[in-house]
Amino acid sequence: MTVTIVGSQLGDEGKGGIVDLYGDDVDVVARYQGGDNAGHTVVHEGEEYKLSLVPSGAIRGKVGVLGNGCVVNPRTLFDEIDTLQERGLDPDVRIAERAHVILPFHRVLDGIEEELKSETDDEVGTTGRGIGPTYEDKAGRRGVRVGDLLDPDVLRERLEYVVPQKRAVVEDVYDLDVDELDDPDAFDVDAVFEEFREFGRRFEAEDMTVNAGAFLSATIDEGQNVMLEGAQGTIIDIDHGNYPYVTSSNPTAGGAATGTGLSPGVVGDGEVIGIVKAYLTRVGSGPLPTELGGVVGDTPGYDEQGEGENEELANYIREEGGEYGTVTGRPRRVGWLDLPMLRHSTRVSGFTGIAINHLDVLAGLDEVKVGHTYTLDGEELASMPATTEQWAKCEANFRSFDGWPEVDWADAAEEGYDALPENAKAYVEYIESELDTPAYAIGVGPGRGETIVREQPF
Ligand code: GDP
Ligand code: IMO
Ligand code: MG
Secondary structure (H helix, E strand, O other): OEEEEEEOOOOOOOHHHHHHHOHHHOOEEEEOOEOOOOOEEEEEOOEEEEEOOOOHHHHHOOEEEEOOOEEEOHHHHHHHHHHHHHOOOOOEEEEEOOOEEOOHHHHHHHHHHHHHHHOOOOOOOOOOOOHHHHHHHHHOOOOOEHHHHHOHHHHHHHHHHHHHHHHHHHHHHOOOOHHHOOOHHHHOHHHHHHHHHHHHHHHHHOOOEEOHHHHHHHHHHOOOOEEEEOOOOHHHOOOOOOOOOOOOOOOOHHHHHHOOOOOHHHHHHOEEEEEEEOOEEEOOOOOOOOEOOOOOOOOOOOOOOOOOOOHHHHHHHHHHOOOEOOOOOOEOEEEOEEHHHHHHHHHHHOOOEEEEEOOHHHOOOOEEEEEEEEEEOOEEEOOOOOOHHHHHHOEEEEEEEEOOOOOOHHHHHHHOHHHOOHHHHHHHHHHHHHHOOOEEEEEOOOOHHHEEEOOOOO
16 A cells, blocks of 8 residues: 655655655655755664655665656756665665666756845745756656666757757846856756766666656556655645746656556545644744744845744754754745645645644744634635635734743653643544544654554554
8 A cells, every 4th residue: 555745834844754654564656846955854764864866765774766746856856866775775876777867957047046036035045956947848848757768869858958958048038158157067968968978877877767657557556555655744835836936847646646646546546645743833934824024034025024033943953853944955935834734735625634743842932823714805714715815915824832841852752642731632623623633643852662553553
């Protein structure tokens, strides 16, 4: 069977930790979208691993697959594999032949477009990894796929079409001189060909490429368990998120089918677990109706959003939760839990269960608030409106919970749910009841031993 892990908010909900938690019963962990914009943290035997591309199961020796819905930067992938090997692991990673390749010019173009948009404060605050430009080329039918790296003639043909076109975009649309960019080789067919052909040779030598759908279907037919690991989160989904402040893929459960080649029936027959952070964080621009203030340097779009108010509280939660981007190190914006957002996520992905993380971070506060509904133009809303402009106008109607004390979380995790402070349980039960979805796991610290497990999905 399959278990699909989906971020229910804005990314960084602790997906990597939950993939790890349930990883023992899994044979294969497959990513279905995104690329090295993701930053998933796994704490294993006291060691912290930060993974951008390699699926989180690799830490426990599971086969990892990067599905066709992913965009793969081979530079990052091999760096990550080499680093894991230096740390004594032997990651077994297979890459879909249909996955698209992030080429050096994609990163450059990501940077140029963000820079241009920043002149009018419209930047998305991307991770700068070239994610959007690569998905653009995929949709524009001019992309390079992993399978193409194995065939020098096809690779050259594709590059000869796309590279000069990108050079022209830089020069004629953005009016920049390619030779004055940091990485002019990104726009040189021969340089890109040489480097990426070499990656293709390594893929071939290490037998890393697969037909992901066929491989995963066969795995399931043999009775093995497959975990589908989402990156990012529902509100930065390109279809169901707050466009245009989104990533360029589908982190929601539908993406698990298109992004792996497993049928929707197979994904739907399994469990879909929504990962919920007990409060909100956001890196990058866009509205956040339950945002707490807090001046966090030059986070794009931040200044317009609630600066000042509740600044101390935001800073406190940011420090307690270590809320700095895994990939970019940017301070994360902080807000209270947002129930209209979670009702939307639960509907879009059909969560069969949720995992609520970071309950420990809120311990010690006198009061914990949640946005229970919104008011928009005098009307009360239980779920998110479809346009970002409307969402930005939503005012949260808060509910207040009494805080809970700091306890020994590892002890509490061992003893089980009943060992949680009463007020923390009231908070969990409120979320379960509003979403009509049981909490399978409750995170009370970064390690696996700091998670209360109430349900084993496999
Ligand atoms: P992901 O992108 O969804 O996998 O999440 P990240 O790894 O980017 O961010 C989550 C961070 O919170 C990591 O540093 C985790 O180790 C940590 N973490 C996960 N669950 C918990 C929890 O329940 N409590 C605390 N304090 N930290 C957690
Ligand atoms: P994980 O998997 C949080 C955000 C960026 C930006 C927007 C678009 O660790 O949860 P992109 O580089 O994808 O074009 O940026 O999406 N973003 C994330 N935010 N967690 C992530 O991944 C993210 N991946 C992208 O900050 O706002
Ligand atoms: Mg992350």
